[in-house]
Amino acid sequence: MKRVVLAPNPTGTGHNVRMLNIGNQLLNSNPNFEITVLLGSRQDVFIDLFEKSGINVVDLSPSGVVDSSKKSHLSEELNWETMISNYFVPTFFNGDKILKYIGIFSKYNTDIVISDYNINATIAAIILGKKNIFVTERHNFTLVDISLSDLKKAGFNINDNEITEAKEHLEKVFNWILENIDLLITDKVIIPDFLDKLNEDNPKVHFVGSMYRQREGKTLTNFDYSQDYIVATSTNTTMLEKDSLLAINTYISAFEKLSKKYPNLKLLLIGDVPNVVEIDNRLNVEVLSYVPNWEELIKHAKLVWSHPGWISVTELAYLNIKSVFYLPSFMEYHEVEAFNRLQFLGLPTISGDDFEGLSDITSKILDGNLDTIFEAYRILNPDKDGLKRGVDKILSIIESGD
Template identity: 40%
Template sequence: MTIVYAPNPTGTGHNMRALAIAAQVRELKPEVEQTVLLGSMQDTFRPMFAEAKVEVVDIAPKATNTALHSHLSDRLDWENMVSNYLVPTFLNGDRILRMLGHFRDVDTEIVVSDYNPVAGIAAHIAGLPHVLVTERFNFSLVNVTNDQLVKGGAEVDSVELDRARAALDQVFRLITSTAAAVVTDKPSLPNYVLDKEFRSLEENGKAQFVGPIIRPLPSGDARAEGKAIREKLGLGEGPVIVATVGGTTMHLKNKQALIDCYLDVYERLRGRYPALEMVLIGREKIDVPPGVHSLDYLPDWMPLIRDAALLLVPPGWITVTEICALGIPAVFVLSSYSEYHEIEPFERLTAFGFVTHLGTDAVDLAVKAEGLINSPNAVAILREKYRVVAPDPYGAQRVAQIVLSLR
């Protein structure tokens, strides 16, 4: 009998959480058989799961990187939002049928999905216990308004999108109601109307906030590990800004605008800090000016960010939890409301009192960045606020215990 992990094949956070949980299960019960159904960033994550002694089943015909192409058009109606994006990405009937086959192939005992509706529905059909790991309390479309989409520059068919929201909400409620357990690394907000349904799941004991679902934090000497990663990446001894783009982009133009903004911020700050360098993690190699180091991806970035003066990052939730667990000063940047899937986490981080920035105005972002680079007091206050997301770093262990309790 096998525990099967089914991370959503969008972005890298879903894979990372599945990996962190599987590693903790391996530590608690070394004899348990584990399989991951891997559908994105296979070249990066296949060896990482293999190292954790998790069998890898590649469920995509070719390596997939969802950061390298646009997913939406500027007109948002049923066809463009639902038929062309949400259905193939989250509610694909072919993938549900294939998922059922994968469950039979490995004699599945428990399904652990990471925000993967296909896996949740397939587990329900197969009569298998399902642990839903989710950074979202509904489909992203349900949690944004038509007005917000219009602010992002979209032409919106309100009637069709409202019908889609109602249907998607029904689907998500079915998945949470049929799951054996629901766990999240995102704290709910007491008075946030969008969290009302999820808070009721928490109050009824069906859902649980567990804290960051991440790999173990670096345990070695911070200075030594920082020096090692600097040598590996060719960095000097001055302050370093780490800047990233999201693992999934709705519009490539937003990704490019964000990169341009980061580079502009770097040039502005470098005038004040001549030894400043930037590591730009752009999901692909990018031509950059002197002082900037371009990486497509860095699987184990914790030693780097622990040594960084500042992070400039989108509000992707796995990134949020790692930053909070490590206490790294960061500005969370939403490039545009057209990146609709980032609106809700961005607003949540703002409500938590984190440093956030809307848009790609490099002048304003540079001011916010320098405010953290130059102020130990501001960083200390920020680290205290981070505790709402990361009271401790042991979320993956808690999820592993929940999963094993269902055997």
């Protein structure tokens, strides 16, 4: 019996979703696998989902639920201390966490580690000589993938020398990881013309498209799917709390303008809205917290406003949902590369406080005057077999050397 440990990065729900999908597919392929997930975020949602799938759960933060969407992670000063010492090291390159992962992998007699961009877990697996697979939406560390000029345009006060040095060192770490893993699976399309640093000629690297599996969890009850509505998401990891507020206010302002043209339209806002946000009672706005099973909801929506978090992008592409991708600020540096990639492919994108732009492009889509979305989706997701292809690659590593 093979013992498999799933290690999603505890910084966002997308990592959990991909690991849940892969774990389910592995058990469908071989029910004799003993699979454990090391869960470090949104335990309130995902413990139940993993356990119902037959996957053992180790709660890495039993003292409380971790939700990376509720606080700032950076300041406007970007230098070695704020970016590396205060953020990257505690989160991604943490000696204490690496040692704890070493202990967990040893305790569970782990045969293979599958990490979803969990750098600490991957390094621990490499140290122990475990078979290890790196699942990622990122083709390098995000700081490496954004230029100094884009960071400055975003409004960061940058120490050029320190951030340049950090980018150089981080790229060396990523390349070392790539040399020492057995397999890299990505759901983000590799585009050489986009100056992609990930080399698809590397036999370890495989783009598989969306690793989508129908979401588990409760669906909405007493919700009228026949009404005309837009879904807007604001549950993403945020670097600066003010950007989360800006996103919500931009959505509401755009919807207020749209409501004058489409009086029967409703806005369904997914995420926790802070008390400082005022919503006019005359607007047809409904607020929901995180919805783990949103397939039925978005299938019936007229449109989705989404941040460019890649798990959302791939799911929307897989399901062919008309969408506009919104980034409140380039200070959300971890989503700039994805935002630029979507823009490069011709998908509708809006940034900043441009609520009029968001309203106008939405109006064009609702009126049927913008039909390029699905062409780009076919590039993002060439077929519907990404999850099976990815897991087949994983199985080949698990079974090698038996």
